[in-house]
Amino acid sequence: xxxxxxxxxxxxxxxxxxxxxxxxxxxxxxxxxxxxxxxxxxxxxxxxxxxxxxxxxxxxxxxxxxxxxxxxxxxxxxxxxxxxxxxxxxxxxxxxxxxxxxxxxxxxxxxxxxxxxxxxxxxxxxxxxxxxxxxxxxxxxxxxxxxxxxxxxxxxxxxxxxxxxxx
Numbered sequence: 798x799x800x801x802x803x804x805x806x807x808x809x810x811x812x813x814x815x816x817x818x819x820x821x822x823x824x825x826x827x828x829x830x831x832x833x834x835x836x837x838x839x840x841x842x843x844x845x846x847x848x849x850x851x852x853x854x855x856x857x858x859x860x861x862x863x864x865x866x867x868x869x870x871x872x873x874x875x876x877x878x879x880x881x882x883x884x885x886x887x888x889x890x891x892x893x894x895x896x897x898x899x900x901x902x903x904x905x906x907x908x909x910x911x912x913x914x915x916x917x918x919x920x921x922x923x924x925x926x927x928x929x930x931x932x933x934x935x936x937x938x939x940x941x942x943x944x945x946x947x948x949x950x951x952x953x954x955x956x957x958x959x960x961x962x963x964x
Contacts, residue, residue, distance in 0.1 A: 801847040802899050804828070804857055806886040808864045809879045811840045816867045820844070823863040828856035840875025841884065847891075850898055854906045857886055862914055865963040870938070878934045880941060882963040885921070885930050900924050911955025916963060917945075918954040925953065 806824075810816045817835055821844060824830055828848035835842040848856055861883040868882035886906065890899040900923065907918040919925065919933050933941060933950075942959050944950040951957065 799849075800891040800895060801829075801849055802853045802888055802895065802902055803845065803847050803891055804853055804886065804888045805843060805845050806857060806860060807841055807843050807879075807884045808860070808868065809841055809870060809873055809875070809882050809884050810864070810868050811836045811838075811842050811875065816864075817842050819867060820860050820863050823859040824856050826856065826859055827852045838876050840873060841879065850902050853888060854902050854909065857888075857906050858909050858913065861886070861910055861916070865914060865916065865960070869962040871962055878931075878937075880930070880934045880938060881916075887922075896923075907954045911952065914955075916955050916960055917952035917957065919950075920953045 808820055817833065820842070821830055821833055824844055824846050828846040830844065830846050832845040833842060844860070846853070846856060864882040870882060873879070888899045888903045888906065890896045903924045907920055910916050911918050921928055921930055921933065938959055945957050
């Protein structure tokens with residue numbers, strides 16, 4: 798029996814309830830939304846959803862598009878470091894034997910975010926080169942863009958320019 802994949806995307810909004818609800822609706826159009834944890838101090842919300850491989854990618858793409866359109870990081874403040882409106886978007890297997898399915902779905906989502914939404918995507922952990930989110934967050938968005946411009950780092954998918962509002 799093929800179990801669904803789980804995703805736990807973190808979005809950089811934890812204070813504007815209308816934005817959090819809109820992202821939740823976008824995610825729930827193609828997946829089952831299990832939980833939403835919103836933290837105003839960190840100004841982030843963590844969603845938990847499950848769906849089949851194709852559906853989870855579609856749901857996450859919709860959620861990321863919603864976040865890009867509704868979150869402006871130029872005015873963002875919060876305790877937790879972040880690098881994007883959709884900060885991290887892990888896709889995890891429900892059971893260990895489905896790890897490759899989760900990695901394949903993550904790579905497909907990254908490709909689509911880069912090509913369809915025009916946002917730079919950096920793969921991390923076991924989908925990328927083993928680096929964690931802190932590697933990319935170090936120094937904030939200005940430092941990340943400097944590292945890209947200097948050729949020290951390149952997005953795995955999407956453009957070489959950060960979106961000023963959605964990073």
